[in-house]
Amino acid sequence: xxxxxxxxxxxxxxxxxxxxxxxxxxxxxxxxxxxxxxxxxxxxxxxxxxxxxxxxxxxxxxxxxxxxxxxxxxxxxxxxxxxxxxxxxxxxxxxxxxxxxxxxxxxxxxxxxxxxxxxxxxxxxxxxxxxxxxxxxxxxxxxxxxxxxxxxxxxxxxxxxxxxxxxxxxxxxxxxxxxxxxxxxxxxxxxxxxxxxxxxxxxxxxxxxxxxxxxxxxxxxxxxxxxxxxxxxxxxxxxxxxxxxxxxxxxxxxxxxxxxxxxxxxxxxxxxxxxxxxxxxxxxxxxxxxxxxxxxxxxxxxxxxxxxxxxxxxxxxxxxxxxxxxxxxxxxxxxxxxxxxxxxxxxx
Amino acid sequence: xxxxxxxxxxxxxxxxxxxxxxxxxxxxxxxxxxxxxxxxxxxxxxxxxxxxxxxxxxxxxxxxxxxxxxxxxxxxxxxxxxxxxxxxxxxxxxxxxxxxxxxxxxxxxxxxxxxxxxxxxxxxxxxxxxxxxxxxxxxxxxxxxxxxxxxxxxxxxxxxxxxxxxxxxxxxxxxxxxxxxxxxxxxxxxxxxxxxxxxxxxxxxxxxxxxxxxxxxxxxxxxxxxxxxxxxxxxxxxxxxxxxxxxxxxxxxxxxxxxxxxxxxxxx
Amino acid sequence: xxxxxxxxxxxxxxxxxxxxxxxxxxxxxxxxxxxxxxxxxxxxxxxxxxxxxxxxxxxxxxxxxxxxxxxxxxxxxxxxxxxxxxxxxxxxxxxxxxxxxxxxxxxxxxxxxxxxxxxxxxxxxxxxxxxxxxxxxxxxxxxxxxxxxxxxxxxxxxxxxxxxxxxxxxxxxxxxxxxxxxxxxxxxxxxxxxxxxxxxxxxxxxxxxxxxxxxxxxxxxxxxxxxxxxxxxxxxxxxxxxxxxxxxxxxxxxxxxxxxxxxxxxxxxxxxxxxxxxxxxx
Numbered sequence: 001x002x003x004x005x006x007x008x009x010x011x012x013x014x015x016x017x018x019x020x021x022x023x024x025x026x027x028x029x030x031x032x033x034x035x036x037x038x039x040x041x042x043x044x045x046x047x048x049x050x051x052x053x054x055x056x057x058x059x060x061x062x063x064x065x066x067x068x069x070x071x072x073x074x075x076x077x078x079x080x081x082x083x084x085x086x087x088x089x090x091x092x093x094x095x096x097x098x099x100x101x102x103x104x105x106x107x108x109x110x111x112x113x114x115x116x117x118x119x120x121x122x123x124x125x126x127x128x129x130x131x132x133x134x135x136x137x138x139x140x141x142x143x144x145x146x147x148x149x150x151x152x153x154x155x156x157x158x159x160x161x162x163x164x165x166x167x168x169x170x171x172x173x174x175x176x177x178x179x180x181x182x183x184x185x186x187x188x189x190x191x192x193x194x195x196x197x198x199x200x201x202x203x204x205x206x207x208x209x210x211x212x213x214x215x216x217x218x219x220x221x222x223x224x225x226x227x228x229x230x231x232x233x234x235x236x237x238x239x240x241x242x243x244x245x246x247x248x249x250x251x252x253x254x255x256x257x258x259x260x261x262x263x264x265x266x267x268x269x270x271x272x273x274x275x276x277x278x279x280x281x282x283x284x285x286x287x288x289x290x291x292x293x294x295x296x297x298x299x300x301x302x303x304x305x306x307x308x309x310x311x312x313x314x315x316x317x318x319x320x321x322x323x324x325x326x327x328x329x330x331x332x333x334x335x336x337x338x339x340x341x342x343x344x345x346x347x348x
Numbered sequence: 349x350x351x352x353x354x355x356x357x358x359x360x361x362x363x364x365x366x367x368x369x370x371x372x373x374x375x376x377x378x379x380x381x382x383x384x385x386x387x388x389x390x391x392x393x394x395x396x397x398x399x400x401x402x403x404x405x406x407x408x409x410x411x412x413x414x415x416x417x418x419x420x421x422x423x424x425x426x427x428x429x430x431x432x433x434x435x436x437x438x439x440x441x442x443x444x445x446x447x448x449x450x451x452x453x454x455x456x457x458x459x460x461x462x463x464x465x466x467x468x469x470x471x472x473x474x475x476x477x478x479x480x481x482x483x484x485x486x487x488x489x490x491x492x493x494x495x496x497x498x499x500x501x502x503x504x505x506x507x508x509x510x511x512x513x514x515x516x517x518x519x520x521x522x523x524x525x526x527x528x529x530x531x532x533x534x535x536x537x538x539x540x541x542x543x544x545x546x547x548x549x550x551x552x553x554x555x556x557x558x559x560x561x562x563x564x565x566x567x568x569x570x571x572x573x574x575x576x577x578x579x580x581x582x583x584x585x586x587x588x589x590x591x592x593x594x595x596x597x598x599x600x601x602x603x604x605x606x607x608x609x610x611x612x613x614x615x616x
Numbered sequence: 617x618x619x620x621x622x623x624x625x626x627x628x629x630x631x632x633x634x635x636x637x638x639x640x641x642x643x644x645x646x647x648x649x650x651x652x653x654x655x656x657x658x659x660x661x662x663x664x665x666x667x668x669x670x671x672x673x674x675x676x677x678x679x680x681x682x683x684x685x686x687x688x689x690x691x692x693x694x695x696x697x698x699x700x701x702x703x704x705x706x707x708x709x710x711x712x713x714x715x716x717x718x719x720x721x722x723x724x725x726x727x728x729x730x731x732x733x734x735x736x737x738x739x740x741x742x743x744x745x746x747x748x749x750x751x752x753x754x755x756x757x758x759x760x761x762x763x764x765x766x767x768x769x770x771x772x773x774x775x776x777x778x779x780x781x782x783x784x785x786x787x788x789x790x791x792x793x794x795x796x797x798x799x800x801x802x803x804x805x806x807x808x809x810x811x812x813x814x815x816x817x818x819x820x821x822x823x824x825x826x827x828x829x830x831x832x833x834x835x836x837x838x839x840x841x842x843x844x845x846x847x848x849x850x851x852x853x854x855x856x857x858x859x860x861x862x863x864x865x866x867x868x869x870x871x872x873x874x875x876x877x878x879x880x881x882x883x884x885x886x887x888x889x890x891x892x893x894x895x896x897x898x
């Protein structure tokens with residue numbers, strides 16, 4: 001257990017920049033998720049921390065010790081792989097004991113640690129089996145138990161839930177959170193699934209095109225995205241962005257008058273679909289193109305003033321395609337973005 | 349109509365299987381039947397007075413047992429050499445990025461499209477100079493050149509089939525590079541490597557030309573049979589043919605799962 | 617990355633070194649030997665080779681055998697791999713049986729067929745029972761060149777169709793069943809599916825199989841020696857004769873160079889004739 005410090009780490013493959021100077025500090029026992037679409041550099045960053053990939057520059061410090069030049073085995077970390085990487089020619093017990101056996105730990109300690117990790121992951125009854133006899137979910141448990149057994153300073157997880165089916169993923173997510181909280185291990189977790197990142201992590205680092213574009217608590221990332229990209233990537237359905245113009249410090253949207261963060265000029269108005277509410281009077285006009293009843297809510301896709309927009313309304317609303325509604329929202333929920341750079345205006 | 353087509357299909361399959369097996373059956377009863385069976389007219393298609401006697405006599409012919417021993421010796425050296433040279437190269441091709449990998453693969457592939465046996469002609473001269481002529485090692489060196497492309501390409505495809513993550517997991521959990529190879533990669537690749545070994549063995553066991561050119565007194569079984577072709581009686585030749593076939597058939601059975609890895613690599 | 621590269625070179629170095637010593641040097645030596653006679657550089661060995669009584673026969677026999685046997689084998693192997701594709705039960709067993717000749721050396725194959733085709737062999741027994749012949753007849757002499765040729769042809773087809781078959785089966789396994797299903801949904805008959813979908817998709821495998829097979833066909837000589845003896849000279853058996861019996865290494869090397877050139881030409885021919893069309897992913 002230790003803090004993990006990533007300082008100015010960059011990596012390019014030939015002319016392709018996979019990672020542009022990433023800096024990230026993870027506190028002792030903290031759980032940070034690296035979130036981003038595929039190809040954003042999150043896995044590269046994780047593999048550099050693991051020592052599986054060599055960075056072009058920058059440093060990785062674990063517990064204050066610079067491990068940048070060390071091979072993976074000397075870094076004192078553990079990893080859970082996307083395809084589990086459970087050794088098929090060893091029993092579950094041998095798999096879980098592997099890291100400790102490699103470190104030549106005394107047999108008594110190995111037995112104790114294996115028992116503890118197995119009970120944490122509830123695989124005590126599987127210890128004598130071979131991976132081929134296990135289901136995907138069980139293999140996943142073995143992979144996590146193998147990582148926990150070595151009591152790593154830092155635990156790395158690379159999309160560990162992506163190969164499970166939806167229901168199992170939900171179950172494992174909650175369980176992982178409970179187990180990792182109990183173990184108190186510093187964790188860096190790579191995922192492209194925003195619900196996973198939001199649900200598990202203490203803080204989320206959103207990555208885009210090789211850069212970390214926002215590091216914040218899940219609720220902050222959701223409510224106060226640092227850029228159009230973050231607002232669009234985090235949240236399902238994504239945040240709406242309307243191109244609007246400020247005139248004398250004011251933006252007009254239908255009957256709504258909103259105070260703009262600038263006197264004159266174009267900007268983007270970001271608003272979450274669930275912040276929109278149907279009103280009788282006032283508000284702005286929204287023309288519904290498609291209405292999708294999703295059980296918990298009704299998802300409306302349509303346009304306002306020629307711009308595409310989504311709104312989430314209660315499931316009992318009777319709205320059909322072609323309907324015209326008046327929508328309004330709380331001005332406090334607006335996230336203003338610079339139209340040119342796509343960055344939040346007034347972001348901390 | 350449909351049933352008719354189905355039985356025609358089954359008959360075709362059975363006939364092709366018979367076409368493959370029947371000659372082997374005939375050489376077996378011919379070889380074991382002894383001189384009586386071979387010179388009998390008209391022939392019987394059933395084994396009659398089948399005896400190990402011919403076989404014993406066959407084995408007793410001057411040099412045949414030694415030739416078999418020599419064949420085994422050559423084949424074993426070939427197996428060891430082709431694995432020792434081929435497995436590391438296969439690993440490099442499968443796992444490591446390096447300049448020239450494509451060229452190397454191409455060169456290895458091209459050697460396969462080359463009548464390698466012919467190289468025994470000049471080697472007979474060079475080997476005489478280095479004391480390798482008429483030795484098991486000398487023949488095995490040429491056979492290794494034959495088997496090496498397969499060893500490299502097959503082990504490469506084996507290693508490609510083992511997820512890289514397994515190796516990385518071993519590194520992360522405390523293995524050195526060679527340690528991960530020994531503890532993780534090798535055990536998983538072992539059945540395929542064994543098949544490669546068997547295949548190299550058969551390749552060497554069957555090779556005629558280089559063995560005949562490179563030996564004089566220490567003949568391999570194929571070389572021996574070739575040189576006594578015109579001199580020895582027919583039943584002994586048939587017994588020799590049967591003796592040559594038996595291990596091959598067994599080996600093909602052993603490696604049948606890997607046949608496609610051996611031959612399936614298209615020249616792409 | 618740099619470490620990777622060094623490790624890679626260290627791992628492939630032994631095999632490169634080995635191939636250089638056992639492959640490249642002898643290759644150079646063969647060429648040198650072929651063009652040198654009694655210490656002088658020239659075509660004397662080739663002249664001697666071409667002047668040999670059996671040379672013309674050997675060339676004709678070798679090429680004739682390859683030209684007749686390879687297309688027959690390709691057709692047979694294609695048929696077999698298609699049959700295997702549609703086989704529901706016993707697939708494993710049939711696959712094994714059909715691949716058995718893959719492990720049989722050309723010498724053993726020659727001996728097997730010698731036993732069948734010889735004067736008092738099994739073929740003649742059948743012909744006798746059918747009333748075609750009335751007593752033992754020899755087919756494998758220089759007086760019956762056509763019968764001899766056919767006998768060797770049959771032995772070669774028996775022995776070496778398996779290699780084409782296995783390469784093609786490996787290739788068909790890479791073709792998803794959906795392609796054929798799609799074709800049949802659009803109304804293609806079985807023959808049209810085979811001709812328009814399967815064969816074009818199999819082209820890389822066909823190419824590999826033909827190259828391998830043709831190289832091996834030029835290398836086959838024991839099957840010929842076993843069945844025909846010196847009655848049916850081929851290029852490699854001539855090379856063996858000059859080396860082993862006549863002890864004339866120069867002429868043997870000239871034969872070797874000739875075989876290499878023909879093999880190379882055949883390989884190039886297949887590479888060009890069956891190359892992927894522009895834009896097609898090979």
